[in-house]
Amino acid sequence: MTEEPADRLTRKRARTAWVFLAPMLVVLALVAAWPLLRTIWLGLTDANLLRLDQSKWIGLDNFTGKYGLLHDKVWWHAVKNTLWFTFLTVTIETTLGMVIALVLTKTFPGRALVRAAVLVPWAIPTVVSAKMWSWMLNDQFGIINHALLSLGVIDSPKAWTADPSLLMTSVVIVDVWKTTPFMALLILAALQMLPTECYEAARIDGVHPIKVFFKVTLPLIRPALMVAMIFRALDAIRIFDLIYVLTGTRESTMTMSIYARQQLIEFQQVGYGSAASTLLFFIVALLTVIYVVVGRVKLGGD
Amino acid sequence: MPALTVRSVVRKVLFYALVLAIVGFAVFPFYYAILSSLKTGSELFSVDYFPVKWNFGNYVGVFRDNPFATNLWNSLIVAVVTVAVSLFLGVTAAYALARIRFRGRGLLLMTILGVSMFPQIAVLSGMYQLIRALGLYNNLGALVLSYMIFTLPFTVWVLTTFMRELPKELEEAAILDGASPWVIVTRVFMPLMGPALVTTGLLAFIAAWNEFLFALTFTLTNEERTVPVGIALMSGASAHELPWGNIMAASVIVTLPLVLLVLIFQRRIVSGLTAGAVKG
Amino acid sequence: MANPKPSADPSVCISLAGVGKHYGKTKVLEDINLEIKTDEFCVFVGPSGCGKSTLLRMIAGLESITSGDLFIDGKRMNEVEPSQRGIAMVFQSYALYPHMTVYDNMAFGLKLNKLPKTEADKRIREAARMLKIEPLLERLPKELSGGQRQRVAIGRAITRHAKIFLFDEPLSNLDAALRVSMRGELSRLRKQLQTTMVYVTHDQVEAMTMADRLVVLHAGHIEQVGSPLEVYHRPRTLFAAGFLGSPRMNFLRGEVASTSAAGVTIKLADGTTVDAKVSSDGVTVGQKVTVGVRPEHMRITTGTGPRQATVQLVEDLGDHSIMHLESAASEDRLLAKVESAPAGEGDKVTFELPPEECHVFDAGERALPRLDRGA
Numbered sequence: 001m002t003e004e005p006a007d008r009l010t011r012k013r014a015r016t017a018w019v020f021l022a023p024m025l026v027v028l029a030l031v032a033a034w035p036l037l038r039t040i041w042l043g044l045t046d047a048n049l050l051r052l053d054q055s056k057w058i059g060l061d062n063f064t065g066k067y068g069l070l071h072d073k074v075w076w077h078a079v080k081n082t083l084w085f086t087f088l089t090v091t092i093e094t095t096l097g098m099v100i101a102l103v104l105t106k107t108f109p110g111r112a113l114v115r116a117a118v119l120v121p122w123a124i125p126t127v128v129s130a131k132m133w134s135w136m137l138n139d140q141f142g143i144i145n146h147a148l149l150s151l152g153v154i155d156s157p158k159a160w161t162a163d164p165s166l167l168m169t170s171v172v173i174v175d176v177w178k179t180t181p182f183m184a185l186l187i188l189a190a191l192q193m194l195p196t197e198c199y200e201a202a203r204i205d206g207v208h209p210i211k212v213f214f215k216v217t218l219p220l221i222r223p224a225l226m227v228a229m230i231f232r233a234l235d236a237i238r239i240f241d242l243i244y245v246l247t248g249t250r251e252s253t254m255t256m257s258i259y260a261r262q263q264l265i266e267f268q269q270v271g272y273g274s275a276a277s278t279l280l281f282f283i284v285a286l287l288t289v290i291y292v293v294v295g296r297v298k299l300g301g302d
Numbered sequence: 303m304p305a306l307t308v309r310s311v312v313r314k315v316l317f318y319a320l321v322l323a324i325v326g327f328a329v330f331p332f333y334y335a336i337l338s339s340l341k342t343g344s345e346l347f348s349v350d351y352f353p354v355k356w357n358f359g360n361y362v363g364v365f366r367d368n369p370f371a372t373n374l375w376n377s378l379i380v381a382v383v384t385v386a387v388s389l390f391l392g393v394t395a396a397y398a399l400a401r402i403r404f405r406g407r408g409l410l411l412m413t414i415l416g417v418s419m420f421p422q423i424a425v426l427s428g429m430y431q432l433i434r435a436l437g438l439y440n441n442l443g444a445l446v447l448s449y450m451i452f453t454l455p456f457t458v459w460v461l462t463t464f465m466r467e468l469p470k471e472l473e474e475a476a477i478l479d480g481a482s483p484w485v486i487v488t489r490v491f492m493p494l495m496g497p498a499l500v501t502t503g504l505l506a507f508i509a510a511w512n513e514f515l516f517a518l519t520f521t522l523t524n525e526e527r528t529v530p531v532g533i534a535l536m537s538g539a540s541a542h543e544l545p546w547g548n549i550m551a552a553s554v555i556v557t558l559p560l561v562l563l564v565l566i567f568q569r570r571i572v573s574g575l576t577a578g579a580v581k582g
Numbered sequence: 583m584a585n586p587k588p589s590a591d592p593s594v595c596i597s598l599a600g601v602g603k604h605y606g607k608t609k610v611l612e613d614i615n616l617e618i619k620t621d622e623f624c625v626f627v628g629p630s631g632c633g634k635s636t637l638l639r640m641i642a643g644l645e646s647i648t649s650g651d652l653f654i655d656g657k658r659m660n661e662v663e664p665s666q667r668g669i670a671m672v673f674q675s676y677a678l679y680p681h682m683t684v685y686d687n688m689a690f691g692l693k694l695n696k697l698p699k700t701e702a703d704k705r706i707r708e709a710a711r712m713l714k715i716e717p718l719l720e721r722l723p724k725e726l727s728g729g730q731r732q733r734v735a736i737g738r739a740i741t742r743h744a745k746i747f748l749f750d751e752p753l754s755n756l757d758a759a760l761r762v763s764m765r766g767e768l769s770r771l772r773k774q775l776q777t778t779m780v781y782v783t784h785d786q787v788e789a790m791t792m793a794d795r796l797v798v799l800h801a802g803h804i805e806q807v808g809s810p811l812e813v814y815h816r817p818r819t820l821f822a823a824g825f826l827g828s829p830r831m832n833f834l835r836g837e838v839a840s841t842s843a844a845g846v847t848i849k850l851a852d853g854t855t856v857d858a859k860v861s862s863d864g865v866t867v868g869q870k871v872t873v874g875v876r877p878e879h880m881r882i883t884t885g886t887g888p889r890q891a892t893v894q895l896v897e898d899l900g901d902h903s904i905m906h907l908e909s910a911a912s913e914d915r916l917l918a919k920v921e922s923a924p925a926g927e928g929d930k931v932t933f934e935l936p937p938e939e940c941h942v943f944d945a946g947e948r949a950l951p952r953l954d955r956g957a
Contacts (some may be wrong), residue, residue: 008661009646014405016483017398021410024395024454031451032417035428042427052431100324108321116565117325120332123564125512127530128553132335135546143334146349177331185572238421241514245534257423257515264427265519274427281424288419292412474644475677475738479691480665489690493681 036281043275049268062275069275077251078259081168085243085255086236088172089179090229096176097183102213104184105191122181130245133174137161164252171243171253178242183232190224191217230291237284256280332557339550346547360551367545369524370552373532377511380442380528384449384510385503391450392457392502393495397487399458400465401473411462418455422515425451433520444520445528449513453506460505460574464498465491501574504567508560529556591656595620595746595778596641601650603636610636611802614650618780619795623772626782627789628799628825634782635750637799641780642671642748654746665691670739671748674755676731678723678738684710685719688738702741709740712774713767729760733767740775749781753788765791786826790814798822820947823874829904829919831874831941834912838869845953846942848873852910854888858940860950871950872943877904879939880918884925887932891916896923907933 043062047055062068069075104115121129136143137160145157160170194217202212218225240257247253249262260280263273338346342359364370398404399411429448438444468491476490492499514530521527527535533552536545564571596618603611611633618624626634639645641652643664652659659667678687685706692702710716713733723731732752739747752768753761769792772779783789789796790810798805798813798821806813806822817823823831836848839855841862848871849855856873882905891909903923907916918933925931942950 009643010403013402017402017404017407020394020398020483020487024391024458027391027447027450028414028417028454030432031429031447031454032420032425035425035432036420038428038431039424039426047427099320103317103321103324106317108317110321114321114325116568117328119564119568120561121328123508123561124332124553124557125530125560127512127514127534128557129331131533131549131553132331135338135550136331136334138546141347141349141546143349143351177327181328182575185575189572234419238423240422241530245514257421260423261426261515261519264423270427277421277424277426280421284419284421288416469675469677471673471675471677472679475671475673475679476690477644478642478664478669478671480663480694481690485694490679 039274039281040278041274042271043278045271047270047274049264049270052270055271058271062272063279069272069279074251074254075256075259075276078254078256081253082237082239082255085168085172085175085239085253086233088168089175089236090233092172092176093180093183093232094187094225094229096180097187100180100184101187101191104188118181118184120181121178124178126178126241127245129174129178130242133170133177134161134246137170161247164250167247167250167253171246174246175236175239175242179232179235183228186228186231187221187225190221190228193224194220226294227291230287230294234284234287234291237287238280256283332561335550335553335557339547339554342547360547361555363545364548364551364555367548368532368536368552369527370529370532370555372525373527373529374556376442376526377528377530380445380449381507381510383442383446384453385506387446388450388453388457388506389499389503391454392461393487393492393499395458396461396465397483397491399462401468411459414455414458416455418452420451422451426515426519429516430519439520440522440526442526445510445513445517448516448520449510452509452513456574457502457506460502461495461498464495468494497570500567501570504563504571505574508564508571511560593619595622595655596780597653597656598637598641599651599653601637601640601647601652603633603640603645603648609802611640614804616797616804616807618778620778621776623779623781623792623794624797625789625793625795626780626797626799627786627793628784628805630784631801632799633802634784634797634799638748638750638780638782641746642669643667665695667746668744669746669748670742670744671750672732672735672739672752674751676723676735676755678731678734680723683720683722684715684726684734684737687723687734688741691738691742705741705743706737709737712740712771713737728756729764732756732764736768736771745777747775747777747779749779751783752781753783753785761785761788768792786828790826798825800825816949816952817874817941818949820872820874820943820949823941823943823949827876829877829917831876832880832912832916833914834873834875834916836871836873838865838867838871840867841865845937846871846950848942850911851913852889854911856935856940857937858942858950859937859953860940860942861953863951865944865950870945872947873935874941874943875935875939877917877919879936880916880920881934881936882907882918882920882924883932883934884929885932887934889933889935891931891933893923893925893927893929893931896926898923905931907931909933 042055044057044059045055046058046061058065060068064070100118104111104118124132137145139145139157139159139162142160144160145154148154149157158166160166198216198220199212202216207215238257239255240261243253243255244258244261249258249266254262256276257280260273260276263269263276265273267273337350337353339360340353340356340358342357345355345357399407433439433444433448436447438447472490473486476486481490512530513528514534517528517531518534521531524532529552533549533556536549536552594617596616598614598616601611601614602609614637626637628634636645640647643659643662647660654667654669679690682690688706688709689702692705706719707716710719713736715730715733715737718726718730718734723734726734735752753764756764765788772792781788781792793810795807796810796813797807800821805825806818808816810826813822814826817826820833824833834850836850836856839847839849841847843862845857845859846862846865847855847857850873858873889909889911891907891911893905894908894915895906897904897906903920905918905920905923907918909916916933941952944950
């Protein structure tokens with residue numbers, strides 16, 4: 001016999017494993033696998049919310065056809081918005097998160113309170129955050145306009161949630177406020193895993209702290225930092241809640257998710273909307289693969 | 303030992319100024335929301351940085367003018383049931399993934415994690431059809447079911463990581479005592495997994511409580527709406543006038559317990575979050 | 583080669599026939615043939631990695647048997663569930679359920695087997711009495727010391743009223759003093775319980791003092807099976823000879839110079855010869871062999887003699903001394919165990935290798951049979 005005897009004990013154990021996995025897998029298949037496949041399939045039809053059972057197969061028409069996504073200006077605007085939003089938020093949040101994390105590595109009286117305070121934005125439900133900031137950014141009664149006016153930074157109240165040129169800024173500010181704590185925590189965890197000998201050696205050598213940061217700290221946490229940034233980017237690309245509540249379906253901040261939902265629910269274009277969703281999925285999937293590869297390579301490479 | 307030089311004093315002042323700025327930036331919006339919630343009527347039209355008078359009218363108004371109590375109740379039910387179901391499915395799956403070697407185990411774990419990367423919108427249409435087919439439209443059950451898509455991946459992941467650490471000899475002693483896998487999971491392992499269960503339970507609770515898109519899409523009437531949707535849809539007398547006082551009051555009501563929860567369990571939550579991301 | 587199913591011989595409790603274990607290409611155990619007698623205290627001893635724990639766990643059913651058969655009381659047990667084999671096991675790390683009291687720890691298995699509460703309670707209190715842990719019954723494991731935890735682990739095994747007790751290095755996690763006292767306790771228990779016991783250890787003192795029979799394992803094979811004194815005085819392989827005895831047996835390489843009915847004469851590296859009272863059957867002149875002499879059998883004098891050595895170091899342990907000797911007879915240092923050292927560092931001494939205490943091993947590391955003491 002050339003094959004390894006798969007003895008009864010091992011086989012029995014494997015069977016038990018699958019029995020235990022079954023409930024979770026069934027639910028996951030129901031909730032993730034099937035709907036995803038269904039969405040992809042719907043994207044290849046002309047399905048309409050009002051007459052779902054009369055959908056016809058139209059192949060890649062939703063994508064490449066005359067009225068398909070690739071020719072839709074609004075779609076491309078949404079793509080651009082999403083990518084720009086992602087870029088802005090990830091870079092700002094990483095930078096600010098780094099600053100906060102560095103502050104939190106130092107021991108000072110009240111550090112625990114500061115850490116707790118920093119967690120507050122993360123704890124607040126997204127919708128509530130959006131509403132709170134909507135109120136603060138209100139053009140007539142908002143405190144932001146009031147403060148900026150009294151400081152002389154602006155000369156007239158700005159319509160933060162209405163003026164198309166300001167919408168992206170508003171949205172980025174709120175997201176930065178909400179998500180920087182998360183980045184700060186991830187970076188803090190990475191910083192705390194660093195060996196302290198490097199710092200002590202640098203201090204003895206009398207190296208300036210800023211130099212220490214760029215030449216010692218940053219390279220050492222680069223792998224974890226990359227992972228955190230990609231993680232964050234994947235979240236940003238999928239964003240819906242915050243922007244929808246803050247600016248609705250305004251085109252200048254419409255993200256791919258909002259575009260897809262608008263098509264699906266408001267315009268009842270289930271086929272078209274599903275096609276947009278599918279595209280978004282594949283973009284995220286591609287980036288996830290990069291995430292896995294980068295994560296593995298970094299961990300194996302050093 | 304360090305000399306009290308001008309430079310070191312300036313450095314300290316700058317540092318604490320930075321700390322203050324960070325804390326202020328983080329906490330101010332919430333503080334302002336509380337402030338605004340205590341103002342009624344025309345008081346809202348003036349901007350104040352500090353509380354002038356305390357008026358709880360908005361807190362009454364929130365419940366009077368909106369089905370807010372129903373929203374809160376719905377959110378609570380959905381969150382609690384979601385946590386219970388997630389933990390049950392998570393613990394059983396974690397046992398298989400953490401304690402039994404079988405072919406395809408690694409790949410399966412990666413796939414489950416991969417599900418957490420799905421854009422919610424990508425499953426929306428499919429999910430919608432499923433919900434209708436199961437007769438769960440405009441029913442809280444639809445929410446509990448759909449929330450599994452984001453609670454299961456990290457629940458399974460964190461519980462698996464935790465279960466891996468439990469000593470093998472403990473399991474073997476139980477096997478020799480005649481314990482079936484189910485007994486091992488429930489009577490031997492679960493009592494030892496308190497911290498992990500609390501962490502994943504909390505994260506699942508917060509995620510369910512927070513969720514907006516599915517709640518918005520799968521519920522139709524006010525009786526079934528959850529808090530995020532309730533707050534987002536709060537409208538005033540006219541189409542363009544939002545009842546900011548009520549909205550701020552609602553925000554505070556919803557946020558205060560969450561903030562307290564998070565502050566009490568911050569260590570647990572932080573370790574649960576970072577376990578997935580940083581360690582990859 | 584299938585071994586015939588052994589008859590239900592009541593004196594044999596556990597029987598291993600051609601048992602082996604391998605993971606893919608790695609062979610952990612090979613061709614283990616062993617019969618453990620009923621009520622015997624059998625010790626598996628060997629260096630780490632030799633497979634002794636794996637063998638124990640295969641008997642328990644915690645590891646699968648890749649080849650060969652395991653019989654308990656004449657019945658084939660390869661596929662039988664661990665809890666159905668009539669065994670109880672004591673683990674190295676005690677494996678007590680941390681969230682249960684001592685009482686519940688001991689009751690757990692009994693409850694699962696649906697033993698009536700009164701009977702279970704009786705057994706638990708009986709075991710607690712035997713192990714003197716009655717005052718600890720309501721405590722949690724984390725409140726107990728290492729020695730107490732070990733007793734609870736043993737107590738848990740006792741309540742099962744099993745026919746076979748398996749011990750997986752139970753004393754390794756205890757400190758030296760505790761180990762000595764627990765050894766005595768286990769021996770006492772053994773007399774009280776009268777069951778078959780299989781005990782795994784890497785500590786030769788435990789092996790020598792507690793075993794009825796020793797099974798010396800090395801790299802997945804059985805080197806020798808026998809009573810402790812038998813293995814000590816008549817080791818069958820070089821490994822077994824070197825494993826038991828502290829300090830280790832001295833090994834000197836040599837060549838067979840001549841043979842006779844009275845023994846074999848071997849020429850050593852320094853040119854001297856030594857007569858060994860071993861059988862000369864199959865021995866050829868010029869054959870390469872290894873001579874083994876235990877440190878306590880080395881005779882050291884300050885006079886002159888053919889075998890010379892220089893004292894490198896003397897370790898004085900109070901009741902005896904160990905002399906480290908450098909000589910041309912061997913590349914390695916020779917160790918001699920004496921009551922008091924006749925010479926000091928740097929001095930020259932003469933050492934003698936008594937013929938009746940010489941062990942001879944051939945190129946295959948097998949011992950040549952001794953001529954005296956009934957071989």
